[in-house]
Amino acid sequence: xxxxxxxxxxxxxxxxxxxxxxxxxxxxxxxxxxxxxxxxxxxxxxxxxxxxxxxxxxxxxxxxxxxxxxxxxxxxxxxxxxxxxxxxxxxxxxxxxxxxxxxxxxxxxxx
Amino acid sequence: xxxxxxxxxxxxxxxxxxxxxxxxxxxxxxxxxxxxxxxxxxxxxxxxxxxxxxxxxxxxxxxxxxxxxxxxxxxxxxxxxxxxxxxxxxxxxxxxxxxxxxxxxxxxxxxxxxxxxxx
Numbered sequence: 001x002x003x004x005x006x007x008x009x010x011x012x013x014x015x016x017x018x019x020x021x022x023x024x025x026x027x028x029x030x031x032x033x034x035x036x037x038x039x040x041x042x043x044x045x046x047x048x049x050x051x052x053x054x055x056x057x058x059x060x061x062x063x064x065x066x067x068x069x070x071x072x073x074x075x076x077x078x079x080x081x082x083x084x085x086x087x088x089x090x091x092x093x094x095x096x097x098x099x100x101x102x103x104x105x106x107x108x109x110x111x
Numbered sequence: 112x113x114x115x116x117x118x119x120x121x122x123x124x125x126x127x128x129x130x131x132x133x134x135x136x137x138x139x140x141x142x143x144x145x146x147x148x149x150x151x152x153x154x155x156x157x158x159x160x161x162x163x164x165x166x167x168x169x170x171x172x173x174x175x176x177x178x179x180x181x182x183x184x185x186x187x188x189x190x191x192x193x194x195x196x197x198x199x200x201x202x203x204x205x206x207x208x209x210x211x212x213x214x215x216x217x218x219x220x221x222x223x224x225x226x227x228x229x230x
Contacts, residue, residue: 044206044224046221
């Protein structure tokens with residue numbers, strides 16, 4: 001079945017460092033891809049999405065490009081801040097209306 | 112943007128009692144809402160899919176009689192944890208898909224979650 005694999009955490013970086021959180025997927029057809037973020041003590045919120053190959057989703061300085069050839073949707077940010085500390089979830093939505101989640105990656109940014 | 116309100120945000124109850132959690136879509140109609148459970152340091156576990164006006168669809172291993180779901184209107188779904196026990200303590204999150212965006216590339220909108228502690 002469809003699945004999402006993302007890098008294990010926690011990922012610990014210093015402020016202003018470059019961030020990459022890897023996400024790869026397995027799916028039939030043409031899923032949509034999402035990154036969700038969960039800040040401490042809060043619920044999940046959509047960070048960005050891409051609905052077709054080569055689309056780039058972006059929000060709050062984060063970017064991810066839908067790469068069908070490598071079945072990847074890696075999350076990147078050029079300069080992270082302490083306020084970016086959160087848990088990040090990669091997910092795909094398939095044509096059966098299922099939302100398949102990655103395990104989540106905890107990001108810790110140190111000042 | 113679309114807002115989902117989940118209430119209460121936290122609740123402490125005694126073992127054996129029941130707790131109701133509400134999930135409301137504030138500015139859109141949701142024919143489908145989802146209930147998740149999140150264990151510490153783990154990802155979300157889908158518990159059930161709630162469809163307006165019909166019975167919920169439960170995932171394998173989720174007790175229907177213990178986790179009662181009602182989706183009485185296009186803006187409200189409720190999860191009732193019946194006869195709660197300490198092992199039911201967890202973080203419960205609901206989400207909704209905008210009725211106007213039923214395509215599978217429409218994102219879900221999440222509530223802020225409810226932290227349930229059963230003593």
